[in-house]
Amino acid sequence: AQTVTQSQPEMSVQEAETVTLSCTYDTSESDYYLFWYKQPPSRQMILVIRQEAYKQQNATENRFSVNFQKAAKSFSLKISDSQLGDAAMYFCAYRSAGGTSYGKLTFGQGTILTVHP
Amino acid sequence: DVKVTQSSRYLVKRTGEKVFLECVQDMDHENMFWYRQDPGLGLRLIYFSYDVKMKEKGDIPEGYSVSREKKERFSLILESASTNQTSMYLCASKRAGNSFYYGYTFGSGTRLTVV
Numbered sequence: 196a197q198t199v200t201q202s203q204p205e206m207s208v209q210e211a212e213t214v215t216l217s218c219t220y221d222t223s224e225s226d227y228y229l230f231w232y233k234q235p236p237s238r239q240m241i242l243v244i245r246q247e248a249y250k251q252q253n254a255t256e257n258r259f260s261v262n263f264q265k266a267a268k269s270f271s272l273k274i275s276d277s278q279l280g281d282a283a284m285y286f287c288a289y290r291s292a293g294g295t296s297y298g299k300l301t302f303g304q305g306t307i308l309t310v311h312p
Numbered sequence: 313d314v315k316v317t318q319s320s321r322y323l324v325k326r327t328g329e330k331v332f333l334e335c336v337q338d339m340d341h342e343n344m345f346w347y348r349q350d351p352g353l354g355l356r357l358i359y360f361s362y363d364v365k366m367k368e369k370g371d372i373p374e375g376y377s378v379s380r381e382k383k384e385r386f387s388l389i390l391e392s393a394s395t396n397q398t399s400m401y402l403c404a405s406k407r408a409g410n411s412f413y414y415g416y417t418f419g420s421g422t423r424l425t426v427v
Binding site: 302 | 343345347352353354355356357360362368370400402404406409410412414415416418420421
């Protein structure tokens with residue numbers, strides 16, 4: 196079974212600064228997908244960024260980028276130029292690329308991000 | 313706008329009651345999921361359904377059952393609610409298949425308190 200670990204229960208950052216959220220995972224599979232989700236106080240889960248394991252190039256989406264280290268099984272999220280609206284709970288998630296997995300997600304414990312003005 | 317709708321945002325039930333949590337999606341998605349969210353534990357999969365009347369256990373199915381009689385509706389049932397089932401419950405749906413581009417759509421959650 197796969198596991199996802201987020202070792203930072205809480206993080207804080209000053210507005211306009213950069214913050215990195217950590218995520219490690221454990222799997223014996225070679226083909227999989229990784230995701231970062233944001234959950235604001237509204238509770239609506241929002242996909243922030245995603246990465247395919249076989250792609251070495253790190254994904255980027257505007258101010259959000261990842262540092263994907265496949266050998267180390269690490270998938271950190273970097274938020275640049277932090278904004279007040281970035282304050283939320285962030286979840287790292289794993290999904291097997293296998294056809295029989297039905298696309299089940301395995302989530303980490305979550306990191307609460309506070310942004311200070 | 314595509315949606316996954318959970319019938320209740322907040323729910324308070326008594327120990328021993330039978331509880332139904334309802335989830336409806338309007339995207340014609342084949343796959344639907346029920347997750348439980350607890351502080352420090354993240355989201356854990358309770359049950360999922362890959363088609364009408366088809367279901368499989370997730371990681372923590374004990375004390376729960378599910379029903380999917382119609383494609384758009386996936387119900388989570390607590391047969392006899394207990395205080396350790398006090399939690400946030402999230403429903404999600406996605407298209408069949410495991411393409412990288414088939415994303416999840418989540419509901420806004422039901423916060424259940426069992427007293």
